Amino acid sequence: MSGSATVELVRRGLLALRRSVLWWTLGIAVLLLTTAGAWPSLEGSEALESFEEMGAILEAFGATDLASPSGYLDGQMYAFMLPLLLSGMAVASATGSTSGDEDAGRLELLHALPVARRTIWLSRFAATALAVLGVAAVAAAGMVALRPVFSLEEVGVGRIVVATLGAAIFALFCGAVGYAAGAAGASRGRAAGIAVLVVVASYVMAFIAPLADALAGIRSWSPWHWALGEQPVSTGISTGGALLIIALTAALVAAGTAAMEHRDIRSA
Amino acid sequence: MDSGPPQHAVTCRAVTKRFGAIRALDALDLTVRRGRVTGYLGPNGAGKSTTIRILLDLARADAGEVRVLGTDPRAGGPALRRRIGYLPGELRLDERLTVEETLRSWSRLRGGDLDPAYVDELCERLGLDRSRHTKGLSSGNRRKVGLVGAFMSRPELLVLDEPTAGVDPLVQATFVELVEEARDEGRTVFLSSHVLSEVQHVADDVVVLREGRVVATGDVDELRRAARQPFSVWFGGPVPAEKLRATPGVHDVEVQGSQVRGAVEGSPSPLLAVLAGHAVDHLLMPEPDLEDAFLAYYEATPEEP
Numbered sequence: 001m002s003g004s005a006t007v008e009l010v011r012r013g014l015l016a017l018r019r020s021v022l023w024w025t026l027g028i029a030v031l032l033l034t035t036a037g038a039w040p041s042l043e044g045s046e047a048l049e050s051f052e053e054m055g056a057i058l059e060a061f062g063a064t065d066l067a068s069p070s071g072y073l074d075g076q077m078y079a080f081m082l083p084l085l086l087s088g089m090a091v092a093s094a095t096g097s098t099s100g101d102e103d104a105g106r107l108e109l110l111h112a113l114p115v116a117r118r119t120i121w122l123s124r125f126a127a128t129a130l131a132v133l134g135v136a137a138v139a140a141a142g143m144v145a146l147r148p149v150f151s152l153e154e155v156g157v158g159r160i161v162v163a164t165l166g167a168a169i170f171a172l173f174c175g176a177v178g179y180a181a182g183a184a185g186a187s188r189g190r191a192a193g194i195a196v197l198v199v200v201a202s203y204v205m206a207f208i209a210p211l212a213d214a215l216a217g218i219r220s221w222s223p224w225h226w227a228l229g230e231q232p233v234s235t236g237i238s239t240g241g242a243l244l245i246i247a248l249t250a251a252l253v254a255a256g257t258a259a260m261e262h263r264d265i266r267s268a
Numbered sequence: 269m270d271s272g273p274p275q276h277a278v279t280c281r282a283v284t285k286r287f288g289a290i291r292a293l294d295a296l297d298l299t300v301r302r303g304r305v306t307g308y309l310g311p312n313g314a315g316k317s318t319t320i321r322i323l324l325d326l327a328r329a330d331a332g333e334v335r336v337l338g339t340d341p342r343a344g345g346p347a348l349r350r351r352i353g354y355l356p357g358e359l360r361l362d363e364r365l366t367v368e369e370t371l372r373s374w375s376r377l378r379g380g381d382l383d384p385a386y387v388d389e390l391c392e393r394l395g396l397d398r399s400r401h402t403k404g405l406s407s408g409n410r411r412k413v414g415l416v417g418a419f420m421s422r423p424e425l426l427v428l429d430e431p432t433a434g435v436d437p438l439v440q441a442t443f444v445e446l447v448e449e450a451r452d453e454g455r456t457v458f459l460s461s462h463v464l465s466e467v468q469h470v471a472d473d474v475v476v477l478r479e480g481r482v483v484a485t486g487d488v489d490e491l492r493r494a495a496r497q498p499f500s501v502w503f504g505g506p507v508p509a510e511k512l513r514a515t516p517g518v519h520d521v522e523v524q525g526s527q528v529r530g531a532v533e534g535s536p537s538p539l540l541a542v543l544a545g546h547a548v549d550h551l552l553m554p555e556p557d558l559e560d561a562f563l564a565y566y567e568a569t570p571e572e573p
Contacts, residue, residue: 008376016364105360109417112324113377114350264327267317268358 013127024089036146070234083167090175091195093128099182105268136168163232170227176249180256277456283332292318294480307471308460315480316460353418357429363403407434428459495561496531504547
């Protein structure tokens with residue numbers, strides 16, 4: 001594997017993602033601002049406590065303790081919306097830059113150049129990972145900066161960083177599902193569909209299924225739960241769960257890449 | 269590993285490739301001689317692009333043996349592809365880049381040790397505007413970008429899929445020059461086309477593919493010699509019609525007033541000898557149509573059951 005070729009491919013991959021990164025960053029920034037910005041007017045309001053009486057429904061969105069700043073951030077952002085948005089970004093980027101480019105015939109000439117197939121594909125995933133981690137870093141920095149403005153100082157920097165990291169590793173896991181499906185030969189549409197299915201199933205297993213007592217155990221099988229727990233800001237994330245999901249991500253990327261090495265590249 | 273005969277740049281032995289129920293290549297045997305220009309001809313869907321994609325390891329054969337520059341394409345990997353320049357039949361560029369950025373990126377991926385002066389020369393000769401965005405380029409201009417990409421590293425083997433489809437005659441002429449220069453430097457060119465007339469001026473050898481099998485191979489010079497060469501003569505005096513009909517190698521003589529049309533097989537010397545004894549106003553002997561020669565071959569080949 002040639003070093004300069006890898007740098008060139010990752011650079012090209014990031015350039016290709018720049019426009020979509022901008023839009024995802026913008027979307028997450030809006031979420032961040034409105035969530036943090038609403039806190040001063042909601043803090044101490046009875047409305048939040050009465051919300052808690054809705055119990056199960058809020059639990060389905062990871063919101064169990066909306067009256068405390070940490071619980072509020074979990075319920076409004078870190079337990080549901082941020083992981084969902086970052087996953088969307090990761091799936092779109094990972095599939096668009098691999099199976100999407102292959103569908104469009106843009107991988108044909110690249111694979112005829114003196115670069116190993118796996119270098120091309122792994123560079124594309126690396127570009128997605130860098131983009132997702134970059135957007136996550138901006139989101140974490142933004143929230144840290146907004147805390148004093150909207151009286152959320154009580155929430156520690158470490159808690160925000162950890163919750164954001166949990167969302168990012170879950171997103172990359174979902175991106176890896178889409179990458180692996182495409183690398184194994186699925187079209188972009190199918191690969192993204194499979195990845196979205198995994199996101200939805202993980203969410204349902206983590207939050208909806210446990211609402212029925214009989215299905216409570218199912219939560220421990222959810223990648224969403226491994227990466228984020230129930231309240232990532234309030235309680236932090238589990239190291240074991242995080243390592244498990246990182247290992248699964250690596251395994252998916254490796255397996256997909258190996259499958260791609262054994263097949264034909266689709267032409268336009 | 270068996271390196272294959274060194275005089276061959278490409279050999280395929282009994283190569284089969286299926287796409288579902290369709291057999292794209294059916295026990296294909298193909299040889300491309302080193303240091304020569306080989307035209308790979310066949311109608312659309314005959315399997316030309318499939319063959320080419322196997323040579324570049326973009327697709328893998330289901331059965332058979334492939335050697336490119338002495339190496340199996342899959343085992344050869346990037347080291348083998350460094351020695352090959354490829355122009356895809358359907359060239360899709362990254363539309364976020366300019367032509368300049370595209371060429372620079374390819375150059376980096378080729379290891380960056382290319383001769384920039386040669387890249388400049390190629391662009392200039394093909395009339396390629398490097399500042400343009402690849403988005404919105406005409407298919408002819410996209411082809412030029414692809415041609416620069418294929419030639420830029422002065423590779424030992426050039427594999428060009430329909431290189432002149434959609435390019436104007438001036439570019440076609442430049443292309444022929446580039447191919448001839450490559451051959452003169454001892455490099456090998458393998459180019460596909462669906463019409464012989466596109467490659468007969470540049471190819472030394474011709475391979476004809478139909479339904480995944482090679483149905484004819486030939487040396488273009490031999491073919492040219494074997495082909496009947498049409499002629500038209502306008503006489504200033506009496507027309508020696510009977511003499512011409514009796515001349516060896518002369519066929520299909522038709523007389524129309526002072527004009528005689530016909531075709532010569534083999535050497536035109538006997539015809540010229542007859543004409544020398546008469547008053548000839550005008551003589552026309554166009555390039556023989558090799559397409560006809562090959563079609564004659566096709567017609568002589570019985571249809572497979």
